[in-house]
Amino acid sequence: xxxxxxxxxxxxxxxxxxxxGVTVFTAIFALVVIAGSLQVGIGWGxxxxxxxxxxxxxxxxxxxxxxxxxVQIGPNGSQLFADWGQLxxxxxxxxxxxxxxxxxxxxGIYVASVIxxxxxxxWLGRYDxxxxxxxxxxxxxxxxxxxxxxxxxxxxxxxxxxxxxx
Numbered sequence: 001x002x003x004x005x006x007x008x009x010x011x012x013x014x015x016x017x018x019x020x021g022v023t024v025f026t027a028i029f030a031l032v033v034i035a036g037s038l039q040v041g042i043g044w045g046x047x048x049x050x051x052x053x054x055x056x057x058x059x060x061x062x063x064x065x066x067x068x069x070x071v072q073i074g075p076n077g078s079q080l081f082a083d084w085g086q087l088x089x090x091x092x093x094x095x096x097x098x099x100x101x102x103x104x105x106x107x108g109i110y111v112a113s114v115i116x117x118x119x120x121x122x123w124l125g126r127y128d129x130x131x132x133x134x135x136x137x138x139x140x141x142x143x144x145x146x147x148x149x150x151x152x153x154x155x156x157x158x159x160x161x162x163x164x165x166x
Contacts, residue, residue, distance in 0.1 A: 012084045016077025023073065027066035033059035092124065108158025113140040 013021075037052030037059065044050065082090075100116040118136040121127045127135075144166070147153045157166060 010080055010083040012087060013081050014077055015079050015081045016073060016075075018081045019069070019073045019077060023066050023070045027063055027070070030059040030063035030066060034063070093120075096120065096123075104156055106158060108161050109155045110140040110144055111158055111160050113143070 033055050037056035040052040041050030042052045042056040044053075096116060096119050100112050103112040103115070114136045117139055118132050121132045121135060122129070143155075147155055148166070
């Protein structure tokens, strides 16, 4: 064994495969935006630029950048980007955060924040339930006071806040 046992045991996506994946994703994204922009119009109307004017040209720049990035991907990208364990740690943060964002329109930002903070503190931080309850309720409560009362900026509320009259 020339590299040692740790180098042999680590597996995961290579730099090259990740670069190709990101480049293809951004190119597809750009093509979707271009198609949508063409549907709503990219020219000039009576009142000025149509709705798709700016998104179209931004998407064209993204597509050009994706093509340039794809051309620059070299054959030497066989180094490990991250092992599966590291990607699992990233997913353990990304998944609850994605669920949080998806819940906000339905249950409001405050209740969703209580749940997210509680999940992170208990699952990843392994804090005891007393501390979890204190922080998970306290932070959204302070956020409510600061944004709703002091700054007068309403944040998305759900049915529980409506029931409580907030």
